[in-house]
Amino acid sequence: MGHQANSYASGTTDGYLSGVQVALKILTCTSTVTGSVPAAYADSTGKLKAPRAVAPYPLTVATASAGCAGIAAVGQKPLCNATYNVVTPSGGTTRPSIVYSP
Incomplete structure (x- = not known):
């Protein structure tokens, strides 16, 4: 999975996650979903949000x-609507901060 930042303002980075591949099984249904998801990361909370958006x-x-x-x-x-707590390194407790440099 990749990521791309489109903008940064007041500690929040907006962009998207690309290369998303999800296998789903619901009752008798098995499906795969692929593509990209818009996302926003807030330095202050360490949360990565994927809002309900298509385009x-x-x-x-x-x-x-x-x-x-x-x-x-x-x-x-x-649609994808999720919030993830981001920490580094894997299993750690420290929130990463994105530092903007033009």
């Missing part, structure tokens, strides 16, 4: 089993 970085249902009828279909654009 300009959409996720797309890439595969869907026969059991996905009514749940997911290839080509649909699902």
Whole structure:
């Protein structure tokens, strides 16, 4: 997975995560979702937020089993709405800070 920063203001970096690949299993439905997700990281809280937004970085249902009828279909654009606590190194407790330099 990659990341790209588009802007930085007052300790918040806005951008997107690219190369997202998620395998989902819901009841009889098995599907994969791929694409990009808009994201914002706040230095003050150490939280990475992926808001409910589609454009300009959409996720797309890439595969869907026969059991996905009514749940997911290839080509649909699902929404991602999540907040993650970011720490460094893996398993650590220190929040990273993004330092802006033009």
